[in-house]
Amino acid sequence: MDIRKVAVIGAGTMGASIAVALVNSGFQVLLKDVNQEALDGGIAKIDRMLASLVKKGLPQQEADQRKALIRTVENFKDLADVDLAIEAVLEKMEIKTAVFQELERHCKEETIFATNTSSLSITEIASHLKRPERMIGLHFFNPAHLMKLVEVIPGFDTSDETVSRSIRFAQSLDKLAVRVEECASFLVNRLLGRYMTEALWCLEEASAGIEEIDKAAVDFAMPIGPLALRDMNGADIGLAVARFNHQEYGERFKPAQILVEMVSRNWLGQKTGRGFYVYDPETRKRTSVNAELEQLVKDNAVSQSKKFTPERLFLPMINEAFLALQEHVCSLDDLDPALMAGLGMRMGPLAIAEEMGLAECLSELESHFNLYGERFRPAPLLKRYVRAGRKKLDRRRTSDTKQVLLSK
Numbered sequence: 001m002d003i004r005k006v007a008v009i010g011a012g013t014m015g016a017s018i019a020v021a022l023v024n025s026g027f028q029v030l031l032k033d034v035n036q037e038a039l040d041g042g043i044a045k046i047d048r049m050l051a052s053l054v055k056k057g058l059p060q061q062e063a064d065q066r067k068a069l070i071r072t073v074e075n076f077k078d079l080a081d082v083d084l085a086i087e088a089v090l091e092k093m094e095i096k097t098a099v100f101q102e103l104e105r106h107c108k109e110e111t112i113f114a115t116n117t118s119s120l121s122i123t124e125i126a127s128h129l130k131r132p133e134r135m136i137g138l139h140f141f142n143p144a145h146l147m148k149l150v151e152v153i154p155g156f157d158t159s160d161e162t163v164s165r166s167i168r169f170a171q172s173l174d175k176l177a178v179r180v181e182e183c184a185s186f187l188v189n190r191l192l193g194r195y196m197t198e199a200l201w202c203l204e205e206a207s208a209g210i211e212e213i214d215k216a217a218v219d220f221a222m223p224i225g226p227l228a229l230r231d232m233n234g235a236d237i238g239l240a241v242a243r244f245n246h247q248e249y250g251e252r253f254k255p256a257q258i259l260v261e262m263v264s265r266n267w268l269g270q271k272t273g274r275g276f277y278v279y280d281p282e283t284r285k286r287t288s289v290n291a292e293l294e295q296l297v298k299d300n301a302v303s304q305s306k307k308f309t310p311e312r313l314f315l316p317m318i319n320e321a322f323l324a325l326q327e328h329v330c331s332l333d334d335l336d337p338a339l340m341a342g343l344g345m346r347m348g349p350l351a352i353a354e355e356m357g358l359a360e361c362l363s364e365l366e367s368h369f370n371l372y373g374e375r376f377r378p379a380p381l382l383k384r385y386v387r388a389g390r391k392k393l394d395r396r397r398t399s400d401t402k403q404v405l406l407s408k
């Protein structure tokens with residue numbers, strides 16, 4: 001059965017941009033939030049997104065037609081005939097569970113239930129439902145109407161039919177749909193977390209300055225430096241995510257102390273006007289580096305034992321990629337395209353590892369492990385490739401994937 005009508009529950013940052021992604025591909029959308037005020041806020045966001053598409057060349061008439069595909073509703077009973085319901089409410093298990101129980105009460109039997117959670121267990125949400133086989137994770141990236149990746153995450157009981165319908169649906173949005181097995185932070189944010197934290201360790205150990213780290217990352221493979229990105233998303237959010245990953249994965253995800261210090265000083269980034277950089281309070285444009293922070297780092301630096309190299313930023317991400325492959329979190333073919341589509345990297349971590357040389361990559365991890373410990377412990381799978389004398393990882397990127405990555 002085809003998916004035509006989709007409910008989006010939650011009209012916040014993600015719900016609004018998911019709604020735009022849907023209407024861009026011609027789906028009918030029923031947008032639901034707790035009250036009219038929240039719905040109005042969502043519609044205002046949608047208007048801004050469509051207006052920016054018009055600025056980029058979308059005809060106004062086409063934008064109006066897309067907008068007309070969206071209807072707001074206040075009651076779950078209005079969602080009875082949707083083919084798919086995508087939930088994007090607050091990141092709280094009890095709120096999400098209550099939403100899905102309501103949906104289960106009102107929607108038809110074939111409706112697929114998807115959550116856009118960033119961190120909660122799909123299996124746990126589904127365990128509160130009578131029919132967990134139709135529950136799945138569809139993890140969009142912010143802003144959903146522009147970012148090219150959707151992680152498709154089945155729970156323990158998700159049926160094969162739900163998985164294949166969800167993948168086809170995500171592809172019909174002109175997205176790269178990557179099947180990811182459930183794990184904390186899923187695939188892309190798990191690997192991103194290792195790289196973001198390593199950037200903070202480099203700074204904390206005074207191996208490199210703020211601008212040097214950001215420039216190295218951008219020159220190497222990234223669309224934006226890790227510290228500028230942390231300022232965009234907020235140090236408080238970053239610390240909460242880092243603590244969650246640390247709790248789930250252990251020592252290699254230990255948050256850098258500098259992040260704790262920044263949160264305690266309210267240096268949260270763009271939203272408070274000061275993070276790694278300083279921002280103009282009016283325009284929010286970056287004016288300078290946070291010199292006070294750089295001085296603080298210099299005064300407290302514990303070791304300067306290894307010279308900074310851009311590769312160091314990516315070694316933990318590469319190693320985590322091999323750990324994720326070992327756990328069969330995704331396929332070898334999907335890993336690099338997922339990171340490229342999700343983060344805008346110019347090349348994925350596996351391609352970086354091949355370019356460095358797998359043996360060289362292992363030897364660098366070992367030498368960093370001897371100095372810095374657990375967070376550089378080489379993944380057994382990487383060791384196996386090196387012991388087998390492999391130079392390449394035998395993966396093939398499909399033409400479909402290339403098309404999605406290249407399309408605007």
Ligand SMILES: NC(=O)c1ccc[n+]([C@@H]2O[C@H](COP(=O)([O-])OP(=O)(O)OC[C@H]3O[C@@H](n4cnc5c(N)ncnc54)[C@H](O)[C@@H]3O)[C@@H](O)[C@H]2O)c1
Nearest residue numbers: 010011012013014015033034038088089090091117118142
């Ligand atoms: N913001 C991101 O970058 C991002 C990226 C990927 C995934 N996510 C996930 O998406 C979800 C939503 O995040 P967000 O940033 O859009 O949050 P948000 O705070 O911007 O929006 C949440 C919306 O949900 C509404 N809501 C709360 N309870 C509800 C209920 N019972 N029924 C209907 N609506 C309800 C709120 O009124 C609000 O409009 C979270 O699970 C988050 O982890 C966020």
